Amino acid sequence: MSLRTLALTALCICDPIAKVQAVQSLWANQKDIGLLTNEVIANDASLLLPGRPELPRLIPAQQVPTRTPFTPEGLAALMHAVCHIEFNAINLALDAVWRFPNMPESYYIDWLRVAYEESQHFEMLHAQLQSLGYRYGDFDAHDGMWHMCQKTADDVLARMALVPRTLEARGLDATPLIQTKLRKAATASALQAADLLDIILRDEVGHVAIGNHWYRWLCEQRGLEPVAFYRELAKHYEAPKLRPPFNKEARKRAGFTEAELDYLLSS
Template sequence: MDYPDALIQVIAAPDSQTKDALLATITPPPDGATWPLPTVPQRPGRPASWREGEPARRRRGLGNPHARLRFLHAIHHIELSAIDLAVLLCLRAPGAPAALHRDFLAVAREEAVHAALVEDLLTRRGFPPGSDVIHHRLWDTALAAEDLGGQLVAVPRFLEARGLDVSADLLPRLAGIDPEAHGVITRIYTDEIGHVGTGSRWHAWWCAREGLDPFQHFTSTATRLFPGQVPGPFPLDRPGRQAAGFAEDELSWLAIGGKSASLAP
């Protein structure tokens, strides 16, 4: 099977174990290999019994065990979706160096580990994946990004980076409430700094190839894809984001809502 077909199969597979088993068989293509972009499915594969819907708003804090299960359920689906997104990124990267494919296939496999860790926690607590509704906003956002550069902004540098903000805010509180979940989210947080860093490096590479300024491309793409969402609801995780390659001008722009930066000449 050729590389793009193998990637489509991963996206179509229903669960993290099947996706990971398929990923284990995929070899990155040689430098510069190209292919026509195949039709991407409207929805990634999921078990037939899972229901798509809008989760009820969380009214109770993480000290409430059921609220925590529903939160972990949402995290699980984010991790499962993250496999699909990393694979979609590879699919959108004909002509790229082999190293880009190696990097994002490795990210996809790490996301499968994250999904499996959270699935194990949920299953042992009697609330396995599929117990709550799921949504496909991450997938829809990635598709809306249109091209490789747009997805590098939307996924690793916006959504996953925002995951760092959320985790950094949450982890100190979670430590005293649920040490086991705290351990899993800490592992995920540490790996995600690597994913965002990978996104930053390849975004810089893509901008250089296209002759674009990375700051301009980052801010204009984030404004277009996430209108009204800068600044985000959580404080910026500056140490995490700096470790993941965010430049000071990008952090300032994210912190002030992009207003003065986008109006500057």
């Protein structure tokens, strides 16, 4: 089986620990597995993607209660929310690998690397959650991220524009705010969580940069102007409106241009 078919197999795995192991083994053995960039993998309608455990129960984002790190349960709920984001992020990266044929080899290796790093994030946060006496599935979680993945399933350009460099880029803005709260709570567990988020933020800059790189590459291939075309895509796919504060420094490191940051501030 090709690396891309195996990415789909990993995406279908429901158990988070087994999914993490499958991704890590794919990453470790990538050199021995054929990539087959031009393989069109059948989109089997019977496949219910992504594979996910029965719990957590998914609820609309608006119904998710606010979490405060100032109580032990609140801290656990907050860590669970970030764990859920990481679980989704593994799925989003695997989907980018299997779904879109005929991209350069480095595209697939980039997204496999993202899946691998997200699997490390999930493991790290899940260990922290377990140290607080909980596990993944113990709290309700929002159902938002996969929706945009489905909407952009037919076009890799729209996917790059709206998933990594829109939804995932929000993580760059949100993480420092969560860290400030955690450091204010100042319990040993909260401080440890804030430190874990430092590692995650560092890696996420790289993931958003990969999204930016491939978005621009695809725009160039199709003769499109990236800033103007992003506006069209955001409107067409009803992308969520992003609200300040924006982490301009991290966004710049992730490859957003001044023109793109101005667009965010003015839209």
